[in-house]
Amino acid sequence: MEEKNLKESVIKLKSGDMSYFASLFEATKKVIFYNIYSIVKNYETSEDLTQEVFIKFLENLDSIDVNKSISGYFIVLSRNIAINYLKKMSKEDDYEAFEFKANTLDTYDSDEKILMDKIKKILNEKELNVFLLHSYSDLTFDEISKSLNKPLGTVIWLYNSGIKKLRKELANYDS
Numbered sequence: 001m002e003e004k005n006l007k008e009s010v011i012k013l014k015s016g017d018m019s020y021f022a023s024l025f026e027a028t029k030k031v032i033f034y035n036i037y038s039i040v041k042n043y044e045t046s047e048d049l050t051q052e053v054f055i056k057f058l059e060n061l062d063s064i065d066v067n068k069s070i071s072g073y074f075i076v077l078s079r080n081i082a083i084n085y086l087k088k089m090s091k092e093d094d095y096e097a098f099e100f101k102a103n104t105l106d107t108y109d110s111d112e113k114i115l116m117d118k119i120k121k122i123l124n125e126k127e128l129n130v131f132l133l134h135s136y137s138d139l140t141f142d143e144i145s146k147s148l149n150k151p152l153g154t155v156i157w158l159y160n161s162g163i164k165k166l167r168k169e170l171a172n173y174d175s
Contacts, residue, residue: 031078043113045085053081127159
């Protein structure tokens with residue numbers, strides 16, 4: 001969904017027409033999920049935190065400025081929720097122990113989860129974030145550049161660097 005349509009949906013939601021929520025959810029859920037996944041690196045946790053983003057969105061609907069980027073709002077909100085989650089987990093348990101538990105408790109019941117695990121082992125954090133936002137969330141490089149506050153050339157370089165690594169490492173991956 002284009003930014004213009006996102007803004008129109010938010011305006012309709014603010015006026016009380018909740019029928020627009022389903023289309024907004026469908027249009028933004030991938031962006032939010034993969035943005036969170038690039039931070040927490042756990043599939044199930046990312047699904048849970050994606051739901052939390054939409055709950056926070058609805059709770060704060062009246063305070064959302066439709067003159068600003070709605071997709072940017074979702075990216076910042078999802079990033080903040082993911083970071084807060086990691087901070088909370090590090091307070092409860094040592095971060096390395098959390099990472100170990102998250103990786104061992106992950107149950108891979110789909111090819112997508114297996115592939116995501118391989119991808120996150122190959123790419124560094126910045127490459128993974130750009131790759132997920134572009135490939136899975138269908139954001140343009142310009143949108144990613146604005147959302148991440150990085151120069152367009154850097155975003156494109158990170159994506160191309162990630163793609164080269166993936167081609168090399170996944171050449172033998174059996175789909």
